[in-house]
Structures are given as structure tokens and as C-alpha cells.
Amino acid sequence: MARIISASNQGLAISRVVADLRRGRQVALPTETVYGLAADATSGEAVAGIFRMKGRPSFNPLICHVDGLLMAEEIGQMTPVAKRLADAFWPGPLTMVVEKLPGSSIHDLVSANLGTVGIRCPKGITRSVISAFGKPLAAPSANRSGRISPTSAAHVAEEFAEEDLLVIDEGRSPVGLESTIVKVLDDQLVVLREGAVSREALSRDTGLPVTSSDASNKVEAPGMMQSHYAPDASVQLNCNSAPSGSAWLGFGNRPVPPGVAASRNLSPDSNLTEAAANLYACLKELDGLGAPLICIAPIPEEGLGIAINDRLRRAAAPRQVVEKSVNQSQGISR
Ligand code: TXA
Ligand code: MG
Numbered sequence: 001m002a003r004i005i006s007a008s009n010q011g012l013a014i015s016r017v018v019a020d021l022r023r024g025r026q027v028a029l030p031t032e033t034v035y036g037l038a039a040d041a042t043s044g045e046a047v048a049g050i051f052r053m054k055g056r057p058s059f060n061p062l063i064c065h066v067d068g069l070l071m072a073e074e075i076g077q078m079t080p081v082a083k084r085l086a087d088a089f090w091p092g093p094l095t096m097v098v099e100k101l102p103g104s105s106i107h108d109l110v111s112a113n114l115g116t117v118g119i120r121c122p123k124g125i126t127r128s129v130i131s132a133f134g135k136p137l138a139a140p141s142a143n144r145s146g147r148i149s150p151t152s153a154a155h156v157a158e159e160f161a162e163e164d165l166l167v168i169d170e171g172r173s174p175v176g177l178e179s180t181i182v183k184v185l186d187d188q189l190v191v192l193r194e195g196a197v198s199r200e201a202l203s204r205d206t207g208l209p210v211t212s213s214d215a216s217n218k219v220e221a222p223g224m225m226q227s228h229y230a231p232d233a234s235v236q237l238n239c240n241s242a243p244s245g246s247a248w249l250g251f252g253n254r255p256v257p258p259g260v261a262a263s264r265n266l267s268p269d270s271n272l273t274e275a276a277a278n279l280y281a282c283l284k285e286l287d288g289l290g291a292p293l294i295c296i297a298p299i300p301e302e303g304l305g306i307a308i309n310d311r312l313r314r315a316a317a318p319r320q321v322v323e324k325s326v327n328q329s330q331g332i333s334r
Contacts, residue, residue: 002157007170030170031122034149036139061112062138067130090121176277194307231287235316242295247286272304
């Protein structure tokens with residue numbers, strides 16, 4: 001059974017999870033984006049345990065969480081551009097994909113042999129856990145592969161109900177969407193996943209052009225698989241109405257369509273930050289009520305709305321895509 005411990009008794013929470021990490025175990029940790037399933041990034045066995053618990057395709061690399069620039073410099077090539085981004089956005093919701101340092105202690109399973117490593121410095125108690133542990137933590141979101149990311153300790157406990165897993169509870173994840181992932185090159189930044197750190201902010205801070213990866217033919221960030229973050233119900237986007245008996249996820253002051261079985265509102269005030277923070281919890285709640293279809297009101301394609309719509313399109317994508325990708329991968333079953 002998952003065991004939840006509060007972050008409010010910080011010393012106790014840290015010492016308990018660090019003891020588990022030292023034994024090569026996995027622990028669930030809060031971050032400002034979503035909760036992560038963490039393990040010692042230098043131990044192949046500990047990292048393999050994450051893949052096992054998530055049922056994650058083996059080609060999918062994991063983000064290394066560090067407590068700051070110094071630790072990042074021990075594992076990846078922190079170029080002047082990368083340092084500048086670290087200075088501006090760490091700790092915070094930005095993952096940088098950089099060259100992995102030869103001789104880095106990070107296990108090859110973490111970077112899926114890509115020769116690069118995704119590095120992020122999270123806020124909150126997890127940063128202190130990393131400092132106390134003294135080594136980077138590999139941590140994907142603490143959900144089973146292809147499902148909605150958890151934004152509370154209760155979500156994690158539900159997802160891994162049958163696992164013996166320690167979960168630190170630091171309340172609701174304030175951002176609510178996974179980090180922005182950017183590949184750092186000397187002359188440009190390539191956004192692999194949209195998140196709370198916007199393209200405009202990245203470009204403003206570095207003066208570099210920000211481009212998108214061509215994800216269509218290359219698994220550069222497999223979290224970009226077309227169907228991902230999926231609830232059990234079918235999902236329909238940009239709805240102005242909803243069939244009776246379906247669930248409704250609203251935004252702003254648009255009225256709830258008549259006849260729906262249940263409804264939630266991401267942000268009655270049309271605030272995109274609030275909507276991002278509520279997104280996964282609302283999807284989970286509606287999904288838990290068992291409606292076959294969740295209809296979602298239009299969300300403006302601006303600011304954080306870009307990242308929200310990106311996640312929603314994946315939640316709405318045909319499910320065979322993820323089944324196929326998972327089945328094609330070697331070794332790890334769901
Ligand atoms: O906000 C977040 O990033 C959360 C919290 C826990 O930190 N983590 C998270 O991890 O969302 P995960 O594993 O669910 O998604 C990480 C994404 C995956 O799509 C993975 O493919 C990509 O990061 N990634 C990791 N390392 C990479 C690398 N070296 N090159 C390209 N993509 C990488
Ligand atoms: Mg994930």
C-alpha cells in the first residue's frame with residue numbers, strides 16, 4: 001500500500017525518503033509541476049523499478065532532477081546558453097536536454113542511450129530531498145504510462161495502490177502541467193514539450209530563436225506520443241454542446257450544456273494559470289464518475305492555453321496509437 005507522509009514535518013519526511021532512496025527504492029515526490037516517481041539516477045536497478053511500476057516503454061528517457069547548477073554540471077554539458085536558462089528559470093518548470101557528459105554517473109537507462117540528458121531543478125521539498133541524497137533523481141510523472149499525471153499525493157496513492165511506496169504530500173501541484181522541455185543548442189532552442197515556461201520567455205532571456213521539434217518522424221521526447229495523458233473516457237475538444245449523459249469540462253462563464261451527467265469548470269474566471277493547475281484533477285474526477293465521454297469547452301490557444309491544449313489533444317487522440325507504441329517497444333510490458 002502507498003504510504004502518504006506530510007511535507008510539513010520536513011526533517012522527518014526527508015530522512016524517510018532518503019533512507020528508501022539509499023536502499024534503491026522508488027519514492028513519490030511533489031514538484032511544482034506534477035508529482036514524480038523518483039529513484040537514484042545512478043542505479044540501473046532503481047531506475048528499472050520506475051519503468052516496471054509505470055509500465056513505460058523502454059525507449060522513453062527520464063528527466064534527471066538536480067538541486068542546482070553544480071549538480072547539473074556533473075552530468076550534462078551546461079553551455080553558456082544552458083547556464084543562462086538555469087539562472088533565469090531554476091528552480092522551476094523547465095527541463096533542458098543537453099549533451100550527457102562522458103563519464104557521467106547517470107545510468108544509461110535514464111537517457112535511453114540517447115547521448116543526451118534531460119535535466120531539471122524542481123522547487124519545494126523535493127529539491128531538499130535531492131540535496132540530502134546528494135545525487136540526481138530520475139523521475140517521470142508518478143502515473144502509469146499513458147495516463148493522467150498526478151497533481152496530488154492522493155492521486156499517486158490511487159495510481160499505485162498496491163505498491164509499497166512512500167509518497168510525500170506537499171499539497172496540490174501549483175503549476176499542474178509537466179515542465180517545458182527544451183533542447184539547448186548554441187544557436188537555437190528546440191521546444192520538445194510545451195509547459196509553463198513559454199517560448200516567448202525562453203527567447204527573451206537568451207535572444208535565441210525558439211523552434212519546434214519535428215516530432216512526427218522521430219521519438220525525440222516520447223511524452224510527445226500522440227495518445228498520452230489519457231483518461232478512460234473518450235474525450236472531445238472545443239465543444240459548445242454535449243450529448244446527454246456525458247461529462248462536461250467548462251472554461252470561463254460559458255453555461256453548462258443541459259442534460260450532462262456531471263460538470264467541472266477549469267476556471268470560471270477564464271484564468272489560464274488556474275485552469276492548468278486544475279486540469280488533471282478535473283479530468284480525473286470526471287473520469288472517476290464513469291461517463292463514457294468528456295466534452296471540453298474551447299480553451300484559448302494563447303499563453304498557458306497552448307500547453308493545456310497540447311495535453312488535451314493527446315488525451316483526445318485515438319487510443320490505438322499508444323497501444324501500438326507500447327506493444328512495439330521491447331522488454332517492458334504495461
Ligand atoms: O514536470 C515534469 O517534467 C515532471 C516532473 C515529475 O518533473 N516529469 C515528467 O517526466 O513529466 P516524464 O518522464 O513523464 O516526461 C519526461 C519527458 C518524456 O517525454 C521524455 O521522453 C523526455 O522528457 N525526455 C527526457 N529525457 C530526454 C532526452 N534526453 N531527450 C529527449 N527527451 C527527453
Ligand atoms: Mg509523464
